Amino acid sequence: MNSLAKTKQAWSxxxxxxxxxxxxxxFAGTGWGDGTFPAEAFRPEGAAPEQWADVAAKAxxxxxxxxxxxxxxxCLWPSKHTGYSxxxxxxxxxxxxxAGxxxxxxxxxxxxxxLWDRNCACYEDDAKYADYMKFQLEELLTGYGDILELWFDGGWDKDSPAKDWSREPAPDEEPDGRRWFWKELYAHIHRIQPECLVIQNSSSNRPGRVRYLPADVRTSEHYHFIFEEKECVPPADGIVIDPDSGEPLELPIEFCTTLTPxxxxxxxxxxxxxxxxxIADWRLQAARMGGNLLLNIGPDAKGRIPACHQPFLTEARELFEKNAPEAIRPQAHAAASSENPLTQRNRL
Known part of the structure; x- marks a missing residue:
């Protein structure tokens, strides 16, 4: 077993x-900024990553x-390649x-x-923008220690037909990542950090799918809608096939959703x-399907996780640890396996 495969097991x-x-x-009060909000207006009074970490640990x-x-x-780091940071x-x-x-x-x-960048001047020049991303990713992968996973988003902007992000692409429209130079980007990441897991968001209307290969983990955005309906079915209906080798790929899955709307x-x-x-139920369902739950919590304009959320997260931990079967409690959580019917893979 190579080091990346071992990392996937440990990640699971x-x-x-x-x-x-x-x-x-x-600060802009929006979910998708257009790249024009003044950088100078980003002024959290006392951003407190230590508080975020305390909340996460207690949860x-x-x-x-x-x-x-x-x-x-x-950029939340002082990148040398843009002034917008x-x-x-x-x-x-x-x-x-x-990180600290x-x-x-x-x-x-x-x-x-x-991947989508609404501020970068070279964004529409695919080759130049690919270099821009490589430079920035190198900063992140060489300046901040070991990175467990890189979670990529926004890939649909350059490969969705007529930028219609809401509809499922036809067979001849399947995204391949060429405009992002995706294969080169993936190789670049692993040249710097061979054990960093690469995740590419497939978008919320394609749960459990993989937008591009190569990739190391599948993701399913807003999967809690299915959890709430108690339709605890596999998030995929087949397997991921490596287009180069024709062999099936074993890709673990990460379910992500957000605490607030x-x-x-x-x-x-x-x-x-x-x-x-x-929350405890979402975590339980994700574990039963052999996946991780990545729960979003947005810090406020002061740079702190609101106090109103914290008791619910701690209580959710207590409920999960009380009610989860021994086999899927944190200390016994097993990596996804092909024998588990709840970890079926999806065909691109």
């Missing part, structure tokens, strides 16, 4: 992580994924403080990176979130 045993959407959108989470760069292109806002390097705070509490660190914090967020029992 983590079970539960925190997704953290934080950036200029937190029983084992890793976290921070939005290093969302669709707006704003914390460097322009006078805020310290948030990727660095995030979570590792200090024994939690693994992952980063979200949007929006990925980024918005005023009034405390008035709309699921119960502790519901």
């Amino acid at each position: 045993r983590l079970g539960y992580g925190m997704f953290i959407h934080f950036g200029v959108n937190t 029983g989470m084992k890793y976290a994924v921070l939005t290093a760069k969302h669709h707006d292109g704003f 914390v460097k322009a806002s006078g805020v310290p390097d948030l990727v660095r403080s995030f 705070a979570f590792r200090a509490r024994g939690l693994k660190v992952g980063l979200y990176y949007s 929006d990925w980024f914090w918005k005023a009034g967020a405390c008035y709309s979130h699921p119960s502790a029992a519901c």
